Amino acid sequence: MTVDPRLDTEVEQPRIGSGYSFRARLTAGLIVGATVPLLGFGALLVGVESARAGRLDAALTGLVLFALAVSVIVAVLFAWILAGSLMAPLRLVSRAVERVSRGDLSVRVEVAGEDELARLAESHNRLAADLQRRNVELGRILVAIGETSPRDGLDRLVAHATTSARSAFDMIDASLHLGDPGDIPVEESVPGESRPVRAILARPDERVGVLTGHLPATRSWDSADQDLLELFASEIAVAIRNAELFERVGAQSRRLVELDAAKDDFLRGISHNLQTPLTSIRAYADQLAASHPDRRLTIIAEQSDRLSRMVRQLLTVSRLESGALHPRLEVVALGTRVRRAWEALGAEDVALDLRDEAAGWLAVADPDQLDQVLWALLDNAVKYGGGGPVVVTIGRDDETELVTLTIADAGSGVPEAARDLLFGRFERSDESGHPDGTGLGLYVSRALCRAMGGELVLESAGRGSMDGRPGGAAFTVRLPGEAPDEG
Amino acid sequence: MLSGGRWGDVAAPRILLVDDDPNLLTLLADQLRADGFEVQTARDGDEALRRLQGGWPDLLIVDMMMPRKDGLTLAREVKAQADLPIIVLSAIDTADSKADLLEEVAEDYVTKPYHYPELRARIGRVLRRLGDKVPRGELVLGPDLALELHRRTATVRSQAVQLTPTESRLLYALAANLGRTVTTETLLDRGWADTENADPSYVWVTMRRLRQKIEPDPNHPVHLITVRGVGYRLVTQDRTADAGDAGAAGDAGAAGDAGAAGDAGAAGDAGAAGDAGA
Numbered sequence: 001m002t003v004d005p006r007l008d009t010e011v012e013q014p015r016i017g018s019g020y021s022f023r024a025r026l027t028a029g030l031i032v033g034a035t036v037p038l039l040g041f042g043a044l045l046v047g048v049e050s051a052r053a054g055r056l057d058a059a060l061t062g063l064v065l066f067a068l069a070v071s072v073i074v075a076v077l078f079a080w081i082l083a084g085s086l087m088a089p090l091r092l093v094s095r096a097v098e099r100v101s102r103g104d105l106s107v108r109v110e111v112a113g114e115d116e117l118a119r120l121a122e123s124h125n126r127l128a129a130d131l132q133r134r135n136v137e138l139g140r141i142l143v144a145i146g147e148t149s150p151r152d153g154l155d156r157l158v159a160h161a162t163t164s165a166r167s168a169f170d171m172i173d174a175s176l177h178l179g180d181p182g183d184i185p186v187e188e189s190v191p192g193e194s195r196p197v198r199a200i201l202a203r204p205d206e207r208v209g210v211l212t213g214h215l216p217a218t219r220s221w222d223s224a225d226q227d228l229l230e231l232f233a234s235e236i237a238v239a240i241r242n243a244e245l246f247e248r249v250g251a252q253s254r255r256l257v258e259l260d261a262a263k264d265d266f267l268r269g270i271s272h273n274l275q276t277p278l279t280s281i282r283a284y285a286d287q288l289a290a291s292h293p294d295r296r297l298t299i300i301a302e303q304s305d306r307l308s309r310m311v312r313q314l315l316t317v318s319r320l321e322s323g324a325l326h327p328r329l330e331v332v333a334l335g336t337r338v339r340r341a342w343e344a345l346g347a348e349d350v351a352l353d354l355r356d357e358a359a360g361w362l363a364v365a366d367p368d369q370l371d372q373v374l375w376a377l378l379d380n381a382v383k384y385g386g387g388g389p390v391v392v393t394i395g396r397d398d399e400t401e402l403v404t405l406t407i408a409d410a411g412s413g414v415p416e417a418a419r420d421l422l423f424g425r426f427e428r429s430d431e432s433g434h435p436d437g438t439g440l441g442l443y444v445s446r447a448l449c450r451a452m453g454g455e456l457v458l459e460s461a462g463r464g465s466m467d468g469r470p471g472g473a474a475f476t477v478r479l480p481g482e483a484p485d486e487g
Numbered sequence: 488m489l490s491g492g493r494w495g496d497v498a499a500p501r502i503l504l505v506d507d508d509p510n511l512l513t514l515l516a517d518q519l520r521a522d523g524f525e526v527q528t529a530r531d532g533d534e535a536l537r538r539l540q541g542g543w544p545d546l547l548i549v550d551m552m553m554p555r556k557d558g559l560t561l562a563r564e565v566k567a568q569a570d571l572p573i574i575v576l577s578a579i580d581t582a583d584s585k586a587d588l589l590e591e592v593a594e595d596y597v598t599k600p601y602h603y604p605e606l607r608a609r610i611g612r613v614l615r616r617l618g619d620k621v622p623r624g625e626l627v628l629g630p631d632l633a634l635e636l637h638r639r640t641a642t643v644r645s646q647a648v649q650l651t652p653t654e655s656r657l658l659y660a661l662a663a664n665l666g667r668t669v670t671t672e673t674l675l676d677r678g679w680a681d682t683e684n685a686d687p688s689y690v691w692v693t694m695r696r697l698r699q700k701i702e703p704d705p706n707h708p709v710h711l712i713t714v715r716g717v718g719y720r721l722v723t724q725d726r727t728a729d730a731g732d733a734g735a736a737g738d739a740g741a742a743g744d745a746g747a748a749g750d751a752g753a754a755g756d757a758g759a760a761g762d763a764g765a
Contacts, residue, residue, distance in 0.1 A: 268552065268578075269552070271580075275578035276508045276599065277510075278599075279508075279578075279600040280511050280514065283511065283514050283601075284514060286603065287517075305600065324582070328581060328651050328652065331653070331692045331696070333689070362688060366582075368580060368598070482696070486713065486715065
């Protein structure tokens with residue numbers, strides 16, 4: 001966009017125009033064209049008159065015919081030459097106009113003389129030069145607009161817009177005022193001094209500011225130039241709006257990050273403040289139970305564990321929402337984990353039937369998160385199992401290399417109406433009549449299983465035993481598995 | 488549990504316990520003393536630093552959330568002075584973003600409410616690891632593999648790979664015996680000290696997965712070698728695959744300074760002896 005239009009012109013040969021004006025030549029041509037046939041006609045009249053007088057001899061007849069022929073030939077020849085000399089420059093101009101209209105703005109017609117055709121050629125040249133200059137300006141404007149980025153911020157954008165306006169329009173100076181355009185008075189144009197220009201930064205709904213500057217006194221400034229400047233100004237107005245929006249979005253997202261950190265801190269504090277006393281309760285109960293075995297101490301320990309798990313579950317829900325689960329996948333034996341989780345529940349009056357059919361296959365899971373899933377599912381099985389045995393079957397699927405864990409209870413199953421909502425937040429089966437629990441167990445468990453690359457499904461809604469299951473609800477956890485081979 | 492003489496003639500391991508909850512402090516100190524440890528306590532980070540001036544314990548157990556100086560700051564300050572093993576005891580679970588920061592400075596991480604036998608098992612594991620000498624910085628095992636076990640990362644073909652806590656524990660035990668075979672039982676103890684009925688298959692499967700992570704070609708391992716029926720061996724490799732028999736000599740030569748070369752040579756011998764025994 002730094003090309004000077006004056007250096008890039010191509011001159012159409014030959015020159016256009018001559019020392020005589022177009023009008024003089026046309027007048028002379030018309031006079032000659034009109035008088036020569038008149039001469040011929042005069043000669044014819046002389047011939048006819050002579051014949052009537054009987055003085056027509058062969059020599060005179062020949063002379064008359066000859067004069068006639070010569071005058072016709074001269075007239076035609078003259079007209080032909082004149083037409084040629086008049087048409088040639090017109091053809092040159094028209095060819096140049098055609099090339100310009102095809103987009104080749106570098107074409108110029110070289111002008112000599114002062115006649116009307118020379119002026120025509122000059123105005124063509126000026127038209128082409130103006131077009132070329134505005135093209136260059138438009139190109140610079142587009143580049144300048146393309147270079148704006150909402151990330152730059154308002155100050156850099158304003159600086160960029162003024163320097164771009166100056167270089168695009170060859171201004172002496174340029175400045176951008178944000179705010180009411182009326183604040184900047186309109187300057188009068190004084191002939192011979194630098195010419196002031198101005199364009200309002202307008203958006204459909206408001207006027208953002210005004211772009212002002214000065215042009216060299218010699219520089220022409222037409223409405224097309226003004227249009228171009230206003231186009232630039234309106235694009236800058238849009239860029240300013242984008243920058244403002246970007247800044248606002250940036251500030252909002254910074255605020256969200258701060259809030260997120262504050263929430264994390266808050267949850268950490270809650271967790272610490274709840275878990276610390278629970279830790280003491282739990283540890284003292286254990287210590288006491290070691291020296292004075294008492295069922296009541298066991299219950300204290302179990303119930304404090306239960307409370308701890310609920311606190312953990314609430315933390316997990318909050319992390320689910322912010323997508324910050326980060327499972328740390330380790331190799332785990334499901335059977336061992338199930339037995340430990342079962343012991344932690346302390347459901348001593350319910351029987352656990354653990355069937356390991358996975359032939360030593362191991363699951364890949366986050367041990368802590370898997371424990372949360374197992375606690376929730378086993379707790380449900382005890383809660384809704386009606387006191388019957390809980391059957392846990394560990395199996396594997398050779399095709400998918402998944403390890404499966406099915407937890408089935410002997411309860412009344414999941415009512416038809418509750419199945420769709422089972423894994424939603426705060427859902428629990430109302431018919432069961434158990435008001436305890438957070439109602440988040442299945443929601444959290446499914447999300448945890450999925451985060452570990454597995455799944456949690458309702459295997460059977462119950463009603464009627466099958467495959468040796470107790471006949472209540474059955475949930476299946478699927479997790480990536482590994483064969484127990486040395487390698 | 489009450490086996491005061493469990494450490495035999497060796498001096499009882501000293502533990503500095505830092506927690507702002509006085510109940511827990513008293514209780515846990517009692518439990519640890521009953522298990523034969525020599526325990527000192529501190530209520531916050533500043534008190535802990537003052538106690539450290541009077542002598543260094545073998546292990547620091549520190550709570551994460553404490554007034555004035557929190558556990559993370561304390562752990563960082565301590566590690567800046569000496570490589571004292573640290574176990575973090577925290578109500579913040581492992582899914583918290585801060586747990587990762589803690590694990591970078593601490594040897595182990597136990598969530599509250601803790602289960603004493605589990606905590607006890609982890610203390611034992613960390614103390615057993617005391618004799619292991621693994622460089623704190625980067626351990627370069629070959630052109631395609633470098634380990635940074637304290638940060639739980641491996642660099643495989645210039646790509647950073649995150650290691651799980653168990654994986655980095657196993658690699659730590661292997662790296663401490665570079666070139667020598669470490670038995671599956673030892674690895675099982677290091678990785679799963681707190682797991683009941685731990686099975687050798689845990690080690691096998693974890694090693695297989697580890698190989699997928701850190702070996703340039705998992706089907707033709709060059710760093711993590713299985714010694715069938717015995718255990719595993721971590722070896723350096725200065726050529727990608729074609730070294731063959733010249734590999735052992737190349738290892739010693741490439742190690743640089745004389746001390747390291749000597750180590751590598753000895754390690755090679757020990758490894759060979761282990762193989763012959765198997």
